[in-house]
Amino acid sequence: MSGQDHLAGRVICAGLGPGAPDLISLRAARAIGNARHIAFFRKKGRAGRARTIAEGLIPQGSTEHAMEYPVTTELPFGSDEYRGLLARFYDDWADRIATLARSEDVVVLCEGDPFFYGSFMHLHLRLQTRARIEVIPGITGMSGCWTATGRPVTWGDDVLTVLPGTLEQAELTRRLRDCDAAVIMKTGRNLSRIRAAVIGAGRIADAWLCIEGTMPGQRIARLGDAGDDCPYFATVILHGNGRRPLAGAAE
Amino acid sequence: MSGQDHLAGRVICAGLGPGAPDLISLRAARAIGNARHIAFFRKKGRAGRARTIAEGLIPQGSTEHAMEYPVTTELPFGSDEYRGLLARFYDDWADRIATLARSEDVVVLCEGDPFFYGSFMHLHLRLQTRARIEVIPGITGMSGCWTATGRPVTWGDDVLTVLPGTLEQAELTRRLRDCDAAVIMKTGRNLSRIRAAVIGAGRIADAWLCIEGTMPGQRIARLGDAGDDCPYFATVILHGNGRRPLAGAAE
Numbered sequence: 001m002s003g004q005d006h007l008a009g010r011v012i013c014a015g016l017g018p019g020a021p022d023l024i025s026l027r028a029a030r031a032i033g034n035a036r037h038i039a040f041f042r043k044k045g046r047a048g049r050a051r052t053i054a055e056g057l058i059p060q061g062s063t064e065h066a067m068e069y070p071v072t073t074e075l076p077f078g079s080d081e082y083r084g085l086l087a088r089f090y091d092d093w094a095d096r097i098a099t100l101a102r103s104e105d106v107v108v109l110c111e112g113d114p115f116f117y118g119s120f121m122h123l124h125l126r127l128q129t130r131a132r133i134e135v136i137p138g139i140t141g142m143s144g145c146w147t148a149t150g151r152p153v154t155w156g157d158d159v160l161t162v163l164p165g166t167l168e169q170a171e172l173t174r175r176l177r178d179c180d181a182a183v184i185m186k187t188g189r190n191l192s193r194i195r196a197a198v199i200g201a202g203r204i205a206d207a208w209l210c211i212e213g214t215m216p217g218q219r220i221a222r223l224g225d226a227g228d229d230c231p232y233f234a235t236v237i238l239h240g241n242g243r244r245p246l247a248g249a250a251e
Numbered sequence: 252m253s254g255q256d257h258l259a260g261r262v263i264c265a266g267l268g269p270g271a272p273d274l275i276s277l278r279a280a281r282a283i284g285n286a287r288h289i290a291f292f293r294k295k296g297r298a299g300r301a302r303t304i305a306e307g308l309i310p311q312g313s314t315e316h317a318m319e320y321p322v323t324t325e326l327p328f329g330s331d332e333y334r335g336l337l338a339r340f341y342d343d344w345a346d347r348i349a350t351l352a353r354s355e356d357v358v359v360l361c362e363g364d365p366f367f368y369g370s371f372m373h374l375h376l377r378l379q380t381r382a383r384i385e386v387i388p389g390i391t392g393m394s395g396c397w398t399a400t401g402r403p404v405t406w407g408d409d410v411l412t413v414l415p416g417t418l419e420q421a422e423l424t425r426r427l428r429d430c431d432a433a434v435i436m437k438t439g440r441n442l443s444r445i446r447a448a449v450i451g452a453g454r455i456a457d458a459w460l461c462i463e464g465t466m467p468g469q470r471i472a473r474l475g476d477a478g479d480d481c482p483y484f485a486t487v488i489l490h491g492n493g494r495r496p497l498a499g500a501a502e
Contacts, residue, residue, distance in 0.1 A: 017276065020278070021277075022276065023276045023388065025274045025275065025276055025277075025390065026274070027273040029277055113394050113398075114398075114403075115397050115402065115403040116397070116404060117406060118403065118406075121403045121406045137394045137395055137398040138390060139276065139364070140391070140394065143364050143367065143388045147387075150384075151366065151375070152365075152368075152372045153367060154413070155368060155372045157415040157417050157418065159412065159413065159415070159418075159426065162405070162411040162412075162413075164410070166408050167410075186408075
């Protein structure tokens, strides 16, 4: 950070946790409560989930910067053109935030834990040489989900694997066979493939689906019983069974 | 929980996060601040790390229950006799807490996130049919550590594996070769074996050691440069590189 010592402001990324407003940390709550500039991503036309979680903490008179994802009906999602559009969107916001942070703090709201699959990384990549950055960790969304299931996800010497639900089915199955506990993120429209992978690994009886963990719409179901219609904020949890260390391994 | 509806009190396990007192959640802070009974594990003769993290929140006049691990110089650690001694210790405290929670709330302090390798599980196992239990998730210790390294641990479609440092070297190496990002817990006296495993996986250049993440004694070093003397609260972090989804996998 020594290269940025002359800057008066900081970019403070506040991890908001899994969704319940009172699962925000004391440090993040104070940063938000003192903020004069608050930035957050959202879809056009929506309030924004991060903004909604932090709602009760945002001070009157602060300036809000809604970073609205570019939408277009002309470009296919995932195309090079679409990626280019997104890159320019992040470039533009990084410029604006870097400019503000020369003279004052800017708080960026981030759901979950910013450095764990967080959207903040697109700004972080672009700001790390240009601004003093402070990241406040948060409770992960997956932690909100396994807590909602009412029992430990890992204990003893369990190995935990966190898998994106976008992986191919055979790859998901292979990895689910090779771990004690597992979390599958980015479930949403990948649900039927994920379920097939869990069945293939022989673990459907242990698998839980948690939708909107810690939020008002929270639902917990056995993955085997869940319908195919699954919102974006859904996570599959397989609990570990408390593996014992191998003989002699701890010596 | 319907079987426990007649009970007036709850056992509230408050996740304390990675160590910095202001990384406690608003919900956990409120539970501690309102507590009349507070229980926490500690080693005999120590203040206790959980108690120390929560120090500033514990109300005057609350009753503290220090659950001190049994120590004995006669029994080897890990022997059947020692395990039996520990089991009776947990049984005894579960009984005492269940009795208290018939009439009033008892807050149990737990470092990190209670359902993620948390010591609370020994009480949870024994209390789940006898008490109304509420678990407040916390920021994990590993999250405090990867945040301290100053860059994202996972992004894109990275696979993250969480490994106990107690695993055998060959097993650690095999698993480190098969993931994008990795966290190795329970480092402490296992450090030299863990380092050998990371070297075996060809990943020593990417590996970081974080000691006492978010706490006053926080230190970050490249694993390749770290000495063999490593305290218990140390975690090895290997960052992912933002894996792209396989072609067609997201469809």
